[in-house]
Amino acid sequence: MASEGASNQNAVCTLCDKIGLKPFTKQNVFYYYIPLHGVVSYSALAVNVMNPGLISKVLPKKDLTNVLLLSTSTGTAFYIYGRPHLRTVPNSRRGLYAVLGGSLFSMGSVLAWALMRSILPRDNAAVATIAGLASGAVLVKLSTDYFTDCDKLVTKN
16 A cells, blocks of 8 residues: 555656656745746736736636736745845845845836837737737746856856
8 A cells, every 4th residue: 555655656756747847845835836826927917917808808807917916026036035046145135135026027027018018009919918928938038047147156156
């Protein structure tokens, strides 16, 4: 019976490996799954800002902008807090840096999307949606690359 449980656990871990998910540990929940949830929320936020009519069709009478913004900021803050280049910074200051970074990234993105939306044709919601998702993907990629490069500088020393 114990070997059956171990076999099931190995099968789950193998499945997680195949689809790129990490095992559920405290470390992974805080610094992988919460940030991952933040990225999903960030994508939904991009769609919500660039094509607000789409979200209202899916969820009528529900404005999820604030929920998505909070979720995005939280995911980003956990991502920043867990970066190796901040490990030597006292926890309180590290937390403040993480909250600041999460807020600036989220609010800056909303501002960029609002500006982008104002210059795109009003009658083409598909273009606006694609522009929001594409620009969001670029911003996430640039940001994660930046933090990875910062982490490399610290780990080299």
